[in-house]
Amino acid sequence: MKVLCLWHTTDEELRYIKDAVPRGTEVVSAEGEFFSRWESTFQQLKRHAVDADVFMGFALPKGILEIAKNLKFLNWLHTGVDDLELIGGLALAKQRGFKVANMPGAYALPLAEQVMMFALALAKNTLVKHQAAANNFRYFPPRSPGYRSAMLHGRTMGLIGVGGIGTAVAKLAKGFSMRVIGIRRRKDKPVENIDAMCGMDELHSFLGECDYVVLAVPSTADTDQMFGRAEIEAMKPSAFLINIARGNLVQEKALYEALTSGRLRGYGSDVWPRYDYGRTWPTGGARLPIQSLPNVVASIHQGGDADDMEERILELGTQNLVEFLTGKPLTYGVNIELGY
Known part of the structure; x- marks a missing residue:
């Protein structure tokens, strides 16, 4: 399995994920210079996106889902999934059959x-x-x-x-x-x-x-x-x-x-x-x-930007990832029909 982190991870974050997943799992992240490390561009992701089995991250550049033909799991590191619905991500998940998880209650x-x-x-x-x-x-x-x-x-x-x-x-x-x-x-x-x-x-x-x-x-x-x-x-x-x-x-x-x-x-x-x-x-x-x-x-979307939250999100996101990779039921799996 190949896991693509959609943000510019730190060495510590990448190591944390690699240590948690089953042996043999390839974990890669966005490449190149960045303006915000939580976001990435199509160009920075496309080399890995084309054969990735898993996406894990905070933002999806336009077109990246469409080229990810092998995608089996979208690990969305947010509480809500309405942004995914807006760009057609949930409809695509229903069409292709890939799973989606989020993290309700994380914030x-x-x-x-x-x-x-x-x-x-x-x-x-x-x-x-x-x-x-x-x-x-x-x-x-x-x-x-x-x-x-x-x-x-x-x-x-x-x-x-x-x-x-x-x-x-x-x-x-x-x-x-x-x-x-x-x-x-x-x-x-x-x-x-x-x-x-x-x-x-x-x-x-x-x-x-x-x-x-x-x-x-x-x-x-x-x-x-x-x-x-x-x-x-x-x-x-x-x-x-x-x-x-x-x-x-x-x-x-x-x-x-x-x-x-x-x-x-x-x-x-x-x-x-x-x-x-x-x-x-x-x-x-x-x-x-x-x-x-x-x-x-x-305030403007600052409520969740608090001490301890980066660690908490990485922990819950990695939990979602491990559950998927080991075939366990997803604790925070999204019901595509309900939209949450």
Whole structure:
């Protein structure tokens, strides 16, 4: 078997993978100079891609899947596989019959911490108050409702999606003495630190109970644009919305109008919309100036970029690889039909 690492590995990373796989497995990586070592070009990969049995990596240059006629396994080192679906990777996997694995929950801990950072920053109006302090501005009169902080203690956090990320958020929220409720397809399955579980058919009544709503569901055809005016109207005007999943879950225009009208108290997000019209029109990023609003706290896909994560991803990716090469069931195999 020949394994092609789609990024420019370090010597230590390559050695770690080679030491783990069965003897006789050839493991190679992208060649040549790079701008970002996590990405590679078609030219850097094509020599090995044509006869590789396994791809393992973070990014796929255009055309590389098409020339990989021997491909039997795509080891995708991300939590979501919606990017693969966008470029036709899942359709190609179904057509050719090669397997796909990802790593759900790999980024659960840093993303859960990012959620709590958003919750605290929004509740305490951190960015606005920091800027006021930097300008030596003192709020007057004291204790005005206009700049009063919100609380986490005793409030309700609602998790839409209770997988690895949602479960990790629930544990941290309990440290702030919050009531935590969740919503998922299988509401009968108990989850630690969740006080009550609802089904998707109960979404609007669920939203009315929450002071903080966290979106942590995978991006699929069913969840695209799932959160719009009706869902915002079901929320308390005093509530905060936090998106740690994908930007396309939320209808951008409805969100902007709610944030600028006072219908929604605040929004925190690490993810932003991507517009795709047959891949022939400019895409990427919010079209409305949501990030610049005073009641918004934002980062751009930085939630998973944290200490220990490179080692964690290499460990889980190598686990996927070893399972495939030794014929074991894939712990994190992707269901091609469901798209996750």
